Amino acid sequence: MSAKLVLSGVRKRFGDNEVCKGIDLTVQEGQMVCLIGASGSGKSTLLRCINLLEPVDDGTILLDGRDIAEPGLDPQPVRARIGMVFQSYNLFPHMTAAENVMLAPRRVHGRSRSDLQAPVTALFERFNLGDRMGHYPDQLSGGQQQRVAIIRALAMQPEIMLFDEITSALDPELVGEVLDVLRSLRAEGMTMILATHEMAFAQEVADKVCFLDKGRILEEGPPETIFGAPREARTAAFLSRVL
Amino acid sequence: MRIAVTSALVATMMASTAMAGGHAGCADGKTLEEGVLTIATGNPAYYPWVLDDAPESGEGFEAAVAYAVAAEMGFEADAVKWVRTSFDEAIQPGAKDFDFNMQQYSITPEREMMIDFSEPYYSSAMAVLTTGAVVDGGAEATIASLKGLKWGAVATTTAVPMIAGLIAPDSDPLLYGDNTDVTAALQAGQIDAALFDLPTALYLSAVVVENGAILGQFPADRSEAPDQFGLLMEDGNALKECVDGALAALKDSGALAELEAQWLQQATGVPVIE
Amino acid sequence: MSGSETTAGGLSRRAAYEARQRKRAMRVAAGSTAAVVLALVLLVPLAPGWEKVQRSFFNGEVFAKTFPGLLEAFLTNIYIFAWCAPLIAVLGLVIALCRDVRAPALYPLRLFGAIYTDVFRGLPVILVIYLVGFGIPGLGLPRPWNSPYIWGSLALILVYAAYVAEIIRSGIDSIHGSQRAAAASLGLNEKDTMRFVVLPQAIRNVAPANMNMFIALQKDVALLSFIGPVEIFRQAGVYKSLMANFTPYVGAALIFLAVTIPATRYADYLMQKQRRART
Ligand SMILES: Nc1ncnc2c1ncn2[C@@H]1O[C@H](COP(=O)(O)OP(=O)(O)OP(=O)(O)O)[C@@H](O)[C@H]1O
Ligand SMILES: [Mg+2]
Secondary structure (H helix, E strand, O other), rough: OOOOEEEEEEEEEOOOOOEEEEEEEEOOOOOOEEEOOOOOOHHHHHHHHOOOOOOEEEEEEEOOOOEEEEEOOOOOHHHHHHHOOOOOOOOOOOOOOOHHHHHHHHHHHHHOOOHHHHHHHHHHHHOOHEEEHOOOOOHHOOOHHHHHHHHHHHOOOOOEEEEOOOOOOOHHHHHHHHHHHHHHHHOOOEEEEEEOOHEEEEHHHOEEEEEEEEEEEEEOOOHHHHHOOOHHHHHHHHHHHHH | HHHHHHHHHHHHHHHHOOOOOOOOOOOOOOEEEOOOOEEEEEOOOOOOOOOOHHHHOOHHHHHHHHHHHHHHHOHHHHHEEEEEEOOOHHHHOOOOOOOEEEOEOOOHHHHHOOOOEOOOOEEOOEEEEHHHHHOOOOOOOOHHHHHHHOOOEEEEOHHHHHHHHOOOOOOOOOEEHHHHHHHHHHHHHOEEEEEEEEHHHHHHHHHHHOEEEEEEEOEEEEOOOOOOOOOEOOOOOOOOHHHHHHHHHHHHHOHHHHHHHHHHHOOOOEEEEE | OOOOOHHHHOHHHHHHHHHHHHHHHHHHHHHHHHHHHHHHHHHHHHHHHHHHHHHHHHHHHHHHHHHHHHHHHHHHHHHHHHHHHHHHHHHHHHHHHOOOOOOHHHHHHHHHHHHHHHHHHHOOOHEEEEEEEEHHHHHOOOOOOOOOHHHHHHHHHHHHHHHHHHHHHHHHHHHOHHHHHHEEEEEEEOHHHHHHHHHHHHHOOOHHHHHHHHHHHHHHHHHHHHHOOOOOHHHHHHHHHHHHOHHHHHHHHHHHHHHHHHHHHHHHHHHHHHHHHHO
């Protein structure tokens, strides 16, 4: 295994509020890393920084050894290599599920609709949405929408996937179908970073769990250690509140 | 009230003694305000009908005619009151705030169904206002030549049906809200020619339109589509008889013709359109 | 009135109740409307000036004589509207996009867009029509390029595009940042994000507001008559002068209403549909 993504000393501030206070994090190829922490601890911001949706103030982010946090770098090609799925799905409401999925491959990779028809249909079928391709987002349930959003990111054939609390907006009975998708991606070896409040799920599938506290990674390690025998009192306190 | 009536009577008596053969007294009880003759004009009133937009001075053809008619009806000059109206106010139903209204209103049978006109006080020649450039371009005072021009007119005037009736141009005329807009369009080259009554046309070509010219006229005594101005009154106004009597007297005595000679430029030299 | 008949038809209790309520409401509405109309029809003619008003405004003879001419003149309104509307839509969109550019090199465009909308929304339409309609041809353009149809239409286009641009811009602003973020996370550039993600939603959101703009435009076409074109309003004015009668205006108003009421209803319907979709 080699290091796919290496963050060192990543800092991000909004005005006076420093949200990331020097984050170091290494993600190996094919690893699933879970970010946990209290609301406002900076999980979403960190993911958005990796995706270059937020410009980083300081520090480096090496993707395959190349620094993508360098100021002035064109972010678009980098974003095309990193998939992201949001808590609120963010599907394009004026497009059908299939159009949502095909837009970026067509515009960014210059592929034609007919080229995309087969692989996109295959993706929809793999996640049990074969009969929903022509539906608009408001005709889909939350769980279905979130799965379409995942398909949309996957269709770009990303090297890393970022998931930002993708089950938080879902009714409890719909959470399972989305987590199944993540299990399936993990099985095929996708590199993933996941901000989550689903502690049981993190415990089950994560290769590494990072506890974020006030903009720092206070503690990281395999799930057994973090959930079983946390080193830091703060980690223990947080876990006792959420478990 | 009694004082007003008395003084009006005195004024009437004085006027009637002053004017032999006048129609003094015929207006008694028929005006808006007893002893006062309320006359409406345009806002603004134009040269040469009213000079300097000040009808009280009696200067300008219509202002002068107004005072002559008033005197004939037995009103002293200071018993004449002026008000201003638009055309729309003049024809709207309901009580009027004038006894009669004079602003070059042409008498037409259609209009007479809605309002009353006096006998005509002026027969207007219609003239073709244009620019030197159009004349240089070969326009002539013949119907054939006029047909090819682009025409304009003030929409509220009888020039509109006259263009259709006398000239019948090849393309539809453009119509405007007032004289100023017509001359602006003429200046911008959007129209070649406009039809006005001759006095207005003479004034516009001499003073307003840069390089203005009068191409020709349809003389006042034409049989086809004649244009005669009358004093406009509310339908069924009891004053009409009195006003008509006064106008007839002015015509008979030659006073009206004198005023015309005094205030309206002589139209000599303007070619007649064949 | 027995409710059992309606419930027997297989309706739920609530549906039956609501149907009864609807019928009742309709009867009440019809009754009160009829009463008001009846009162108007009976009472207004009793007013002392009614006969004169009727002769001046609702004169059957004048109406019959002038209505065909008014209809013909209305064609001019339709033509002017027909070529102005698409140009307004295009120019409005261009100006809205100008105001949204972020690249520093294009800052002049942004500035231009801002000045443009401020100026043309600040001026009365009629003033722009006079300025452009008489002013530009006055510079010495040859016919047919000095036509009041061209320059008057341009004046309408300039003014209305400013309003439409602001409406579209408010539509662009109404699209939540998360949509742009989602597009960016997929690697789409700003241009594609605008074209495929933001604009289609923005334009749909503001369609009803734009509909209202175009209804207003339909009425403002009449302002072109100030610089020469004989459209319906001017034609009505000519008839009014010739006949000293206001009935032609009533005819013109009826023709306008025949177009604008259905259009307004349609805009309302769109707006309502959108509200329902959002909730
Ligand atoms: N665009 C922004 N501008 C200003 N402040 C921001 C912005 N985005 C996030 N923040 C602030 O950064 C801090 C961290 O927010 P972030 O969304 O990263 O937290 P989080 O760990 O994802 O929380 P949650 O579990 O509630 O999603 C918060 O205090 C938030 O107010
Ligand atoms: Mg978050």
